[in-house]
Amino acid sequence: MSGVLYERVALIGLGLIGSSLSHVMRREKLAGRIAGYARSAETRATAKRIGLADEIHESAVAAVKDADLVILATPVGVYGKLAEEIGPHLKEGATVTDVGSVKSAVLRDVAPHLPKHVHFIPGHPVAGTEHSGPESGFAELFTNKWCILTPPPGADAAAVARLEKFWRACGSNVETMTPAHHDMVLAITSHLPHLIAYNIVATAADIEDVTNSEVIKFSAGGFRDFTRIAASDPTMWRDIFLSNKEAVLETLGRFSEDLSVLQRAIRWGDGDTLFNLFTRSREVRRGIIAAGQETTAPDFGRQPGKK
Amino acid sequence: MSGVLYERVALIGLGLIGSSLSHVMRREKLAGRIAGYARSAETRATAKRIGLADEIHESAVAAVKDADLVILATPVGVYGKLAEEIGPHLKEGATVTDVGSVKSAVLRDVAPHLPKHVHFIPGHPVAGTEHSGPESGFAELFTNKWCILTPPPGADAAAVARLEKFWRACGSNVETMTPAHHDMVLAITSHLPHLIAYNIVATAADIEDVTNSEVIKFSAGGFRDFTRIAASDPTMWRDIFLSNKEAVLETLGRFSEDLSVLQRAIRWGDGDTLFNLFTRSREVRRGIIAAGQETTAPDFGRQPGKK
Numbered sequence: 127m128s129g130v131l132y133e134r135v136a137l138i139g140l141g142l143i144g145s146s147l148s149h150v151m152r153r154e155k156l157a158g159r160i161a162g163y164a165r166s167a168e169t170r171a172t173a174k175r176i177g178l179a180d181e182i183h184e185s186a187v188a189a190v191k192d193a194d195l196v197i198l199a200t201p202v203g204v205y206g207k208l209a210e211e212i213g214p215h216l217k218e219g220a221t222v223t224d225v226g227s228v229k230s231a232v233l234r235d236v237a238p239h240l241p242k243h244v245h246f247i248p249g250h251p252v253a254g255t256e257h258s259g260p261e262s263g264f265a266e267l268f269t270n271k272w273c274i275l276t277p278p279p280g281a282d283a284a285a286v287a288r289l290e291k292f293w294r295a296c297g298s299n300v301e302t303m304t305p306a307h308h309d310m311v312l313a314i315t316s317h318l319p320h321l322i323a324y325n326i327v328a329t330a331a332d333i334e335d336v337t338n339s340e341v342i343k344f345s346a347g348g349f350r351d352f353t354r355i356a357a358s359d360p361t362m363w364r365d366i367f368l369s370n371k372e373a374v375l376e377t378l379g380r381f382s383e384d385l386s387v388l389q390r391a392i393r394w395g396d397g398d399t400l401f402n403l404f405t406r407s408r409e410v411r412r413g414i415i416a417a418g419q420e421t422t423a424p425d426f427g428r429q430p431g432k433k
Numbered sequence: 434m435s436g437v438l439y440e441r442v443a444l445i446g447l448g449l450i451g452s453s454l455s456h457v458m459r460r461e462k463l464a465g466r467i468a469g470y471a472r473s474a475e476t477r478a479t480a481k482r483i484g485l486a487d488e489i490h491e492s493a494v495a496a497v498k499d500a501d502l503v504i505l506a507t508p509v510g511v512y513g514k515l516a517e518e519i520g521p522h523l524k525e526g527a528t529v530t531d532v533g534s535v536k537s538a539v540l541r542d543v544a545p546h547l548p549k550h551v552h553f554i555p556g557h558p559v560a561g562t563e564h565s566g567p568e569s570g571f572a573e574l575f576t577n578k579w580c581i582l583t584p585p586p587g588a589d590a591a592a593v594a595r596l597e598k599f600w601r602a603c604g605s606n607v608e609t610m611t612p613a614h615h616d617m618v619l620a621i622t623s624h625l626p627h628l629i630a631y632n633i634v635a636t637a638a639d640i641e642d643v644t645n646s647e648v649i650k651f652s653a654g655g656f657r658d659f660t661r662i663a664a665s666d667p668t669m670w671r672d673i674f675l676s677n678k679e680a681v682l683e684t685l686g687r688f689s690e691d692l693s694v695l696q697r698a699i700r701w702g703d704g705d706t707l708f709n710l711f712t713r714s715r716e717v718r719r720g721i722i723a724a725g726q727e728t729t730a731p732d733f734g735r736q737p738g739k740k
Contacts, residue, residue: 347619
């Protein structure tokens, strides 16, 4: 038990991450009181009904009043506007953080709107499921996953240490890096995989020789695995790609080059090139399992036939 | 219970599919006796130790002797040689089938070597996990999955019906189509997804700005999902790509075109194109879950932190 780390926490956004944070903060008693805000009336109503926060507000400004920790957990595309709104109303000495999948753009969009008397420490818990909305959260989402913090140069050491303690209490491991490095790491480990997944789902849906019903029926051959991450929230992902353009285009260029090599190997019947590349992949998989980021359960442990 | 459908079954190849077939045939008592063959002495020793078949043979010829059903379950690249070997030793009236992921090439490589007095009915159970080898099989692998049969024109209707009954008794749904259509359906639902998965794992491993240790640590952001299917058997997959070249290159061409559209949308900041495409993907995912080919459990139901 860490005990209360922040007397008053404002959750700005109550989707998968926001609601999971609410559950884990309560389980670990990390916050004295949780104030929540969501843009849509529907989300606010659901949040009230399931008791996601001690108070649900109709404006972000009201939610951040007197908050010791403000967590931005909306799609990153609205961060700038939100920061502009809440900036003048932040408590002196408060910590402002976020959970967005991009960090350079967040620093660019948010920092100019914040007063000097708050600690802005961007963050990113690398955890998620394909579900979204206030009812999709669960306290275990962050367990044994990594949270990346990107404190600006000169950030207050005590404020950073407290936020790190907070994430560890949520079950995460914590690592610190620069925003630029974060954006490249996530471009290859998260953004490009999502882009590829969305793309192959579209290609399959459009191919005229194969019906959509066939694509669905025979999806157990591999396609199914891609559809999971391609079911993630479209608004969130639109914002991520627009906000991490350079790193995504860089990794996408490399991916396309590598794919051309494979394409050529198939066209020319070069089995050795294919075999060697396919063998290397197994090593990476073993590394991921050894690092506790995945189980060895075959087929992800799904029960055949169960819905 | 279907009762014994084939008095004597020869399993040529004892990997994931061969061993799973052994387990389900025994559970459902579909075979009077199972004879097994594997090329490697190690696999044969393991198969003996865990009792995968009633007899384990050192040659395919010995295994198929008197068999009423012969199932080829090796990588497809060795089918031609195997068929040449076993052709003269097949029992009159026997059914020969296979479990390979390509069907036109199988027909081309196998049919010429088989005597007129056997029924050759190629098949493909669309089921699998990322594990391989004689110890990876389990009886439930085929439950509620689809098995595609591609009987040649003029195939014996009774022999086809019996094989269909066999697969249904294994838990599968059964569909019949032409080899060419099968190959296009599988190119988009299985072969292209595997190729893309293998490719992105290689791209991530080679990118110099991000260490392999970082790729592994932060894989929960999406990359992890690709590594599962990229951990499949390299020999099997090399053979599949070399044997379904045209259909794979056709789908790969479409994939690359579609990817260029997304790349351009990111470069030009065209959020609407991204949002609309990302929204369509969710529909396909819902279809797959409704068809019982996947569960709705978030994150594939994996327990966070468990190995």
